[in-house]
Amino acid sequence: MEGVVIPLNHVLIVAALLFVTGLAGLMFRRNVIFILMALEVMLNSAGLAFVAAGTAWAEADGQVIFMLILAVAAAEVSVGLGLVLQIQRRFKTLDMDQARRLHG
Amino acid sequence: MLQTVWLIPLLPFLSAVLLMVTAGRMPRPLVAMLGAGSVGLSAVVVLLFGMQFMQAPEPYTLTLWSWMRVGDFAPQFSFYIDQLTLVMMAVITGVGFLIHLYSTEFMEEDSDYSRYFAYMNMFVAAMLILVMADNLLLLFLGWEGVGVCSYLLVGFWYKDPANGAASRKAFVVTRVGDTAMALGLLLLFTELGTLQIQPMLDAANNTWVSGDTLPALAALLLLGGAVGKSAQLPLHTWLPDAMAGPTPVSALIHAATMVTAGVYLIARTHGLFLLAPDVLLLVALIGLVTLLLAAFTALNQHDIKRILAYSTISQIGYMFLALGVGAWSSGIFHLMTHAFFKALLFLGAGAVIHCLHHEHNIFKMGGLRSRLPVAFWSFLIGSAALAALPFTSGFFSKDPILISAFEYHGSIAGIGPWLWVGGLLGALLTAIYSFRLVFIVFFGEANTEPDRQPGWRMAGPLTLLCVLSLFGGWFALPLASVFPAESAHHPSMLIEGISISIPLLGVLVAWLVYYQRKVSVSRFTDSPTGNSLRQYWHSGWAMDDLYDNLLVKPFVGVSTLLRGEPVDKVYNGIVGVCQLVHRGLSESQTGKMRWYATSMVFGLIALITFLGWGI
Numbered sequence: 001m002e003g004v005v006i007p008l009n010h011v012l013i014v015a016a017l018l019f020v021t022g023l024a025g026l027m028f029r030r031n032v033i034f035i036l037m038a039l040e041v042m043l044n045s046a047g048l049a050f051v052a053a054g055t056a057w058a059e060a061d062g063q064v065i066f067m068l069i070l071a072v073a074a075a076e077v078s079v080g081l082g083l084v085l086q087i088q089r090r091f092k093t094l095d096m097d098q099a100r101r102l103h104g
Numbered sequence: 105m106l107q108t109v110w111l112i113p114l115l116p117f118l119s120a121v122l123l124m125v126t127a128g129r130m131p132r133p134l135v136a137m138l139g140a141g142s143v144g145l146s147a148v149v150v151l152l153f154g155m156q157f158m159q160a161p162e163p164y165t166l167t168l169w170s171w172m173r174v175g176d177f178a179p180q181f182s183f184y185i186d187q188l189t190l191v192m193m194a195v196i197t198g199v200g201f202l203i204h205l206y207s208t209e210f211m212e213e214d215s216d217y218s219r220y221f222a223y224m225n226m227f228v229a230a231m232l233i234l235v236m237a238d239n240l241l242l243l244f245l246g247w248e249g250v251g252v253c254s255y256l257l258v259g260f261w262y263k264d265p266a267n268g269a270a271s272r273k274a275f276v277v278t279r280v281g282d283t284a285m286a287l288g289l290l291l292l293f294t295e296l297g298t299l300q301i302q303p304m305l306d307a308a309n310n311t312w313v314s315g316d317t318l319p320a321l322a323a324l325l326l327l328g329g330a331v332g333k334s335a336q337l338p339l340h341t342w343l344p345d346a347m348a349g350p351t352p353v354s355a356l357i358h359a360a361t362m363v364t365a366g367v368y369l370i371a372r373t374h375g376l377f378l379l380a381p382d383v384l385l386l387v388a389l390i391g392l393v394t395l396l397l398a399a400f401t402a403l404n405q406h407d408i409k410r411i412l413a414y415s416t417i418s419q420i421g422y423m424f425l426a427l428g429v430g431a432w433s434s435g436i437f438h439l440m441t442h443a444f445f446k447a448l449l450f451l452g453a454g455a456v457i458h459c460l461h462h463e464h465n466i467f468k469m470g471g472l473r474s475r476l477p478v479a480f481w482s483f484l485i486g487s488a489a490l491a492a493l494p495f496t497s498g499f500f501s502k503d504p505i506l507i508s509a510f511e512y513h514g515s516i517a518g519i520g521p522w523l524w525v526g527g528l529l530g531a532l533l534t535a536i537y538s539f540r541l542v543f544i545v546f547f548g549e550a551n552t553e554p555d556r557q558p559g560w561r562m563a564g565p566l567t568l569l570c571v572l573s574l575f576g577g578w579f580a581l582p583l584a585s586v587f588p589a590e591s592a593h594h595p596s597m598l599i600e601g602i603s604i605s606i607p608l609l610g611v612l613v614a615w616l617v618y619y620q621r622k623v624s625v626s627r628f629t630d631s632p633t634g635n636s637l638r639q640y641w642h643s644g645w646a647m648d649d650l651y652d653n654l655l656v657k658p659f660v661g662v663s664t665l666l667r668g669e670p671v672d673k674v675y676n677g678i679v680g681v682c683q684l685v686h687r688g689l690s691e692s693q694t695g696k697m698r699w700y701a702t703s704m705v706f707g708l709i710a711l712i713t714f715l716g717w718g719i
Contacts, residue, residue: 027702035698096697103695 011052018045032087032094036080043073109153109166109183112193113236115146117229123222132217139221140204143228147197154190161187161582163302165238179299184238187582191436192235192368195443199360200228202565206451207352209561210458214350220260224356227253231361235368240289240299243369247285247333250362251278257357258349270348277342281332285369288325292376295322305375312379319379326373327383327390334366334420337394341647343417347409351454354409359416359450360443367423367439371432374587385516388428388509392526395421397645399533403540404642407464408453411541414644415490416446418530422505425527429520431508432587438501444576445489445498448569452482455562456545459554466541471550478558480546482566487542489573491535491607499607500577502531506603507595524599528606535610536617543618 018041025038047066054062084094091099119142123135130138157164167182185193204224211220230249237243259271293299295318296307312319330336335343346358357363370377370387377384395418402414419442426435456472456479457464473480489498506527512520558566595603616623628634640646 023705027698027705030698099697100695103693 008052008056012049015045015049015052018042018048021045030095030097032084032096035096036077036084039076039080040073043069043076106153106156106164107166108149109164109185109236110168111149112146112153112197113229113232115142115149116225116232118142120222120225120229123218123225126218128216128218130218132212135218135221136208139225140201140208142225143197143204144201146228146232147194147201150190150193150197153185154194157185157190158582161585167238171242176297177293179239179241181242182238183236184301185236186586188368188371188436188586189235191440191581191583193232195440196228196231196235196361199443199447199569200231200356202568203352203356203360203447203451206355206454206562206565207350209559210352210454211350216260220257220350223253223256223260224353227257227357227362231365234365238300240292240301240304243301243372244286244289247329247365247369248282250357250365251275251282251333254278254346254357254362257353258346260349260353264348267348270345274342274346277339278332281329281339283328284325284332285329288322288329291318291322291325301372305373308376308379314379314381316379319376320383323373323377323380323383324386326369326376327387330366330369331390332366333369334363334424335417336366336390336420336424337397338647340394340398340417341644341651344410344413344644347407347413351409351450351457354413355447355450355454358413359446363416363420364423364439364443367420367427367435370424370427371436371587374427374432377427378588384428384430385519386428388425388512388523391421391424391426391428392523392530393421394418395425395530396526396533399530399537400641401644402537403533404638406466408456408466408469408541408545409450409464411466411537412446412449412453415449415534415537416442418534419446419490422502422527422530425509425523426505429505429508429512429523430588431505431590433581433583433590434501434504434508436583437581438505440579440581441489441497441501441573441576444569445486445496445573448482448566448573449486449490451562451566451569452479452486455479455482455558455566458562459556459558460552461555463552466544468551469545470548470552471546472554473546475550475554476546476557478563478566482570483542483546485570485573487538490538491610492531493535493607493611494604495577497573497575497577499604503600503603506531507599508590510595510599528602531603531606532610532613535607536614539611539614540618543614547619 022038022040022042022045025041026035029035029038047069050062050065050069052062054060054065087099088094093099119138123130123138163184163186165182165184167180169181171179171181204221207220207224211217214220227250230246230253232246234243234246234250237246255271255275258274259268261267262271289299292304292308296304296311298304298307308319332339343358343363347354349358377387398414398418398421402411402418405411405414419438423435423438423442426432426438456469456476459476459479460469460472463469485496489496492498492502506524509527510520510524512523613623617625629638643649
């Protein structure tokens, strides 16, 4: 193998950082678009971890799973954006704290 | 003529309904005419009926309608008139009319004139139904009716809470007896299958023999009702307090008629009591003990009406004694003469109270002999009859009772003379307390000036009752066919002499102590023992305190305890916890998506940590 070999641990740490960043975005942003973006970050962090793991063990499974994650992410975004449109139309806002008609 | 007997209770009843419906909008003269007139009219009907009846004195039954029908049980609304009923009807309507007439003046300044007469007429109607009833259920209707009217009239001046308390006490205490009586009715019905008095007594005679348990139990339960209504031991405590009502009410209800209903009940069902000789002896003993207790108490009172109230309890004790020793017609005779002279005394007391600015304390009166001559003569004659001085009506009725007691041969041998001695002691006390009243109120120094004299509507009934109290003893009541024959009395001259002289001795004692003041009891009453004894008797042998501590206070204590419904607290607690949890959980349902997401994150962290720990 040529070039610099990045140790698996480092990649996993980056993936974890990405995941936590996404999670924080999910928990602390109020705008639904940013929440969707944070979700994307989280999905991609998981994908990064898979790819890194697949490379480390020289298996193709990691990349296969990543393709799957991509597909899921695409589907999620399309559904999510549809929901965003509906939310905007119903509540005249994208603030998720405002859209709480199911409160007890 | 005989068929018009239904008019007798109907007239006062109609008048009462009319007075109630118009609710005081009628002019006063009309109210007076209606109130007194209806009773007077029924007295006239009683008189006409009686004249017709006595030509062929056979028990007369008049069935008006079927009251109700439940299976075999079909009580009729029907009247049964015999000589006993006739005597009672005559007393109720006759004395009742005089008292109503008196009331038209006595109550003249009262703002509730019409309400007063409505209740009084209703009372007379209920009392007539009581004595005319053909079956015990109808009798019970009248019995409760007079109880209600008594309650309404004792609390007539309801703005004073003390009067309300007195009327409640009268109602509740008599209710104890009435409950016993209702149980007795149920027992008689289940055992004998009818409540019609005469068939029931026949059936009792056929099914039971003397001394059985069941007739004793039934008689005991009926006696409970009689004891409550007639204010005998141990249910006598309500009568002195019932004096809170207007004085004519005390005269009519709490002296002449209602309180004698118990005597009437026992006399009416005497066939049943004859089957229970032990209960009959108990009747005599209750009468004797009551008459002595009440006489001692009357000796120490200073409220003119309370003296008369205790004297009423005492005299009804004599009637019970008479019934107990089997001197049925003497008991009823004493009932009648007592109605005369006690109504006279109460109305005389009413005249004194009326003319003396509503003063009740006898020690604040005094010297009224020349200033209220009508009241004085009424009191003198009434007291003479009450003390059974020779040739007054009270003498003719009380003397046979004492003789019968002396000659009593009951289930306990040799008890007769003791009953006689007790009765004589009571007679002595009666003479002392009644003439103590006369001497204190009408002789000596004048303390209060009367501000008016009784008018003719008060003086007239008093005069008539004076005549009746003096000469009422000459009536020969036609009761021989109603009651079993009594053995002829052959008292020795000694016994007769003692019976006659004892009341005279009592008057002499009262004269020495309260008029001449030669003999002073103050040395005794001021000594510690004497004083505490006086206090004890004054409070009526502390019966009220006893009942208060024994029954009222524990009851009130338990009620206060249960007031907050302690049992419910457990269930209310469960409900409270559920509501609290519900509120908390419903708060967590915020509807905020970010909150859910955050919760899931932390939940997941917790779960993983927990699982990781496990591994």
